[in-house]
Amino acid sequence: MIRIQLAKALRSLAFLNTEKKKRAAELIVANKELVFQNEEKEKRAVELFIANKKLVVQNREKEKKAAELIIANKELAFQNEEKEKRAAELVIANKELVVQNKEKEKRAGELIIANKELAFLNDEKEKRAAELVIANKELAFQNEEKEKRASELIIANKELAFQGDLKERRATELIIANKELESFTYISSHDLQEPLRKIQIFSTRLIDDESQNLSEKGKSYVLGMNEASTRMQSLIRDLLGYSRTTTSERKFVSTNLNTVIELVKKDFIEIITAKNATIKVVGECDVPVIPFQFHQLIQNIIGNALKFSKPDLSPLIIVKSKIVKRSEVISDKPLSAEEYCHITITDNGIGFAHKFKDHIFELFKRLHDKDKIPGTGIGLAIVKKIVENHNGLITASSEINKGACFDIYIPSNLPL
Amino acid sequence: MKNIFLADDDADDRDFFIDALKEVSLPTDITLSNNGLELMKNLENLIQHPPPHVIFLDLNMPFKDGFQCLEEIRNTPKLKDIPVVIFSTSASDIYVDKTYEQGANYYIQKPSSFKLLVKSIEKVLSLEMWPSPKPQRENYILSIS
Numbered sequence: 001m002i003r004i005q006l007a008k009a010l011r012s013l014a015f016l017n018t019e020k021k022k023r024a025a026e027l028i029v030a031n032k033e034l035v036f037q038n039e040e041k042e043k044r045a046v047e048l049f050i051a052n053k054k055l056v057v058q059n060r061e062k063e064k065k066a067a068e069l070i071i072a073n074k075e076l077a078f079q080n081e082e083k084e085k086r087a088a089e090l091v092i093a094n095k096e097l098v099v100q101n102k103e104k105e106k107r108a109g110e111l112i113i114a115n116k117e118l119a120f121l122n123d124e125k126e127k128r129a130a131e132l133v134i135a136n137k138e139l140a141f142q143n144e145e146k147e148k149r150a151s152e153l154i155i156a157n158k159e160l161a162f163q164g165d166l167k168e169r170r171a172t173e174l175i176i177a178n179k180e181l182e183s184f185t186y187i188s189s190h191d192l193q194e195p196l197r198k199i200q201i202f203s204t205r206l207i208d209d210e211s212q213n214l215s216e217k218g219k220s221y222v223l224g225m226n227e228a229s230t231r232m233q234s235l236i237r238d239l240l241g242y243s244r245t246t247t248s249e250r251k252f253v254s255t256n257l258n259t260v261i262e263l264v265k266k267d268f269i270e271i272i273t274a275k276n277a278t279i280k281v282v283g284e285c286d287v288p289v290i291p292f293q294f295h296q297l298i299q300n301i302i303g304n305a306l307k308f309s310k311p312d313l314s315p316l317i318i319v320k321s322k323i324v325k326r327s328e329v330i331s332d333k334p335l336s337a338e339e340y341c342h343i344t345i346t347d348n349g350i351g352f353a354h355k356f357k358d359h360i361f362e363l364f365k366r367l368h369d370k371d372k373i374p375g376t377g378i379g380l381a382i383v384k385k386i387v388e389n390h391n392g393l394i395t396a397s398s399e400i401n402k403g404a405c406f407d408i409y410i411p412s413n414l415p416l
Numbered sequence: 417m418k419n420i421f422l423a424d425d426d427a428d429d430r431d432f433f434i435d436a437l438k439e440v441s442l443p444t445d446i447t448l449s450n451n452g453l454e455l456m457k458n459l460e461n462l463i464q465h466p467p468p469h470v471i472f473l474d475l476n477m478p479f480k481d482g483f484q485c486l487e488e489i490r491n492t493p494k495l496k497d498i499p500v501v502i503f504s505t506s507a508s509d510i511y512v513d514k515t516y517e518q519g520a521n522y523y524i525q526k527p528s529s530f531k532l533l534v535k536s537i538e539k540v541l542s543l544e545m546w547p548s549p550k551p552q553r554e555n556y557i558l559s560i561s
Binding site for chain 2 (some may be wrong): 193208
């Protein structure tokens, strides 16, 4: 029995050993399993840790957003309230608009009626407007015409103003020229004559009082001096007369030509008697003239006719006069008057060469030696000037030894 | 004895006049003035005495010219009746008209020969000018020939 029991116990112990060995092996496997599992769990723990951190961050973000959303929500709630208020107000306003709309519809109806009325009136007005448009065009045309005329008048006006200026300038120039002539007249009438007069008085006194102390030669010298000074005196006197025809007053008086001729005859009575001259008057004319100038004109021409007579023939001077129409006047210049008094003065004297017919009117022009026929060469220049002062014409014609003829035309109407 | 005044600034003309007076048949007494100012002084000095028979008055004179003298003479009560004969070289219309208006008695253009000068003075002295009658305009200029 103890052996059986020991065997049994040994069998049991062997069993138990194998069991323990099995279990140990199983434990090693289980341990390995556990190590593996532990490692896995550690891995996961790390992963979880990381995931956890992420979640913490996300959580924080979400919290922030949540806070923001709360604020936004509050805002929206406020806005919502506001909108509700406005909606309520709009409802009231809408009701108001409905009322107003109805009013407006009423008025629209009234306006339609009024519109129709106006449309009718409009038609009427359009008709009138059309009429007015036509009238307007007419006025516009008239206006243009008037503007054209106005601009024409402006141009004409400017032209006139310019001409006026020119005339004013010329007038001032003339005034200055006239003053110069006046001073010239003064100088010749006084300053030049004074020393001359003294030469004359001294020379006449030499001859009258001292002739017994002079030789014949000496006397002839003194006489020559006296003659020269006398000649200069007549030159000055005639020049003075010439300038007077420019500067003197021009007052026109209706004058009978034949009366003037009678007066001139008296001026020359001595020479007429001495030369046994005849002055014949044919016709009659009343002419508006500057009396003293016209007298001088006739005097100078008749004076010349008496002076330039033939030594062996009694002078015969014929003065003819008649009124002629402008068309009968032979002239290359434009004529201002309708009618002229045509005066012809002819003589039977020595005449002059045809070629001198214009030159004889020039100042200081003389055709003869002054020792044979004295003269200053101013007489016919004065004549021409006087004729021009009367807006007249003068021409001369002659041939040597066949007498001279002067044709004078003086306007027979008073100049304006 | 005729008491004569002459106012002339030209020495030659004064000499001619004095010489001419010697040849005048009438006895005369001459008072000379070299210009208008002197003439007026001489007239003032002689105002107590018998006034001059005639004044020969030149026109162009220094200090006081003939026109001014004539004006003064005709506007001075004690002098206004004294005959005045203008004695000038010039015979311009302006001078002749002006002096006629101013009341001169006669106008003589100074002659150009001594003989005519003597004649002119004799003519003036023969004229009845006291108290100064005003001649007609056409007789105002005395022409001696």
